[in-house]
Amino acid sequence: MAGGGLPISVTVVQGGFLTGKKLVFPLFLVICLFFLWGFSYGLLDVLNSHFQTVLSITKLQSTGLQVMYFGGGYFFFSPIAAEVLKRKGYKITILMGLAFYSVGAVMFWPTAHFSTPDNRLAAFGGFLVCTLVIACGLATLETAANSYAVVIGDPASASSRLQFCQAWNGVASFIGPLIASKFFFTGANANNLTNVQYVYLAVSCAGIAVAVLFAFSKLPEVAESDLQGSNIETSAVDEFGNQIGQGPIYKQYNMIFAFIAQFCYVGAQVTIGAFFINYALEAGYDKPTSSNMLSYALITFTVGRFFAFALSWVFQADFLLIVYSICAIVFNAAVCADTNKSGVIIMILLYFFEAPMYPTIFTLGTANLGRHTRRGAGILVMGVAGGAVFPPIQGAIADAANTRISMVVPLAGFVYVLGYVTFHWFTHGRHILRVKEIVIPGTQGVVGGAIEAVHYDDEKVFDKDVQIEKL
Secondary structure (H helix, E strand, O other): OOOOOOOOOOOEEOOOOOOOHHHHHHHHHHHHHHHHHHHHHHHHHHHHHHHHHHOOOOHHHHOHHHHHHHHHHHHHHHHHHHHHHHHHOHHHHHHHHHHHHHHHHHOHHHHHHOOOHHHHHHHHHHHHHHHHHHHHHHHHHHHHHHHHHHHOOOHHHHHHHHHHHHHHHHHHHHHHHHHHHHHOOOHHHHHOOHHHHHHHHHHHHHHHHHHHHHHOOOOOOEEHHHHOOOOHHHOOEOOOOOEOOOOOHHHOHHHHHHHHHHHHHHHHHHHHHHOHHHHHHHHOOOHHHHHHHHHHHHHHHHHHHHHHHHHOOOEOHHHHHHHHHHHHHHHHHHHHHOOOOHHHHHHHHHHHHHOOHHHHHHHHHHOOOHHHHHHHHHHHHHHHHHHHHHHHHHHHHHHHOOHHHHOHHHHHHHHHHHHHHHHHHHHOOOOOEOOOOEEEEOOOOOOOOOEEEEOOOHHHOOOOOOOOEEO
16 A cells, blocks of 8 residues: 555566567566555554454554564565565565565464463564564565566556556455455454464465466566666756756755655554554444445545546646645544544545555655665655554554544644645646656666656756657
């Protein structure tokens, strides 16, 4: 959900890109990866509430799942995954990610099996370790799969192809809570962990099945040597003919502010999901219904992403995000103030306005970095760590007061996002309708990430050593 594409060092596909029927099977395998981590994320928020009941832990303690998932997995393990990808290639990296994912999922079985009321805290610690192992696998898969989806096909359709793959992430994320509402919260299962064992055993089997498909499939690999000397990121110049991104990376202030915005947004999104069921329970819904409503919220998120993508062809990205941020703040404030069941409906609608924030902030923050583009992209992805920080803060407030009051935590995150995009809009031309961008096409083969966008008015760009093409 939080995830966008990290444009790590992607090179050309040997033998050119795939088209037609040759592209179908590799793309199907990549979609399987997106589905796996979307399903896992969908189960995470449901487990948060289920463990509070079965293991008698506090809301604050339950947020350890989010800390392990986003802090331990995505923040700390993503750089390791990127290094493996650079050295060993896509296939080995994907298989490594699937191995972590499957092992972590199957570890849920003995952890749940040996859980008793006397060792409930130890059992929860075991579940945290399982979640960490799964998160390391998912961080590895996300590092590889996003860029692989780009390089295997026609660069002209790279963005659409990646959007299509990511859509299945959203589809899987709302299937998770639907399954949980049936197997975790009904009958005798509402107070035990038996079905948690079986669900995660099935998750592990799915990961193994996808790994077998990858292991025995002949997929195009990426030739690292083919891109040597073809760094398009150093070719962009500003209106004065100066190379973009000349200063040190710590002086790329737009990127730094965008990193904070990404940190705040992901923290807000994750903590809303983590306490959605608690909010619904306090509003008067039962657990199965609350879990179903979380699925409806995630469906709304998926629809919102497609809707925002369509609007982005008409309106400038920063202006569009200003509108969405204002709506998110208004709806979040209403969630804090509403004491009736209608507050849950408002929260579901809030998901609609969250949808475009991650990819838009990512795009704004990595624009015009020149030679710092890939490093800056890595820094922006580390903003996912906000998902490990916000939930414990909200959990502490929820324990001290209630979940409704604790929703001020994500509200603060949305306020910073609004401040960042408003400042960006005022300092970058104050355009309302979409401005045609300038792109520098790669010169050798199919370049992953495909095209480097230069975000300023086309009349301000000079031709320097490369051909600059107006869209």
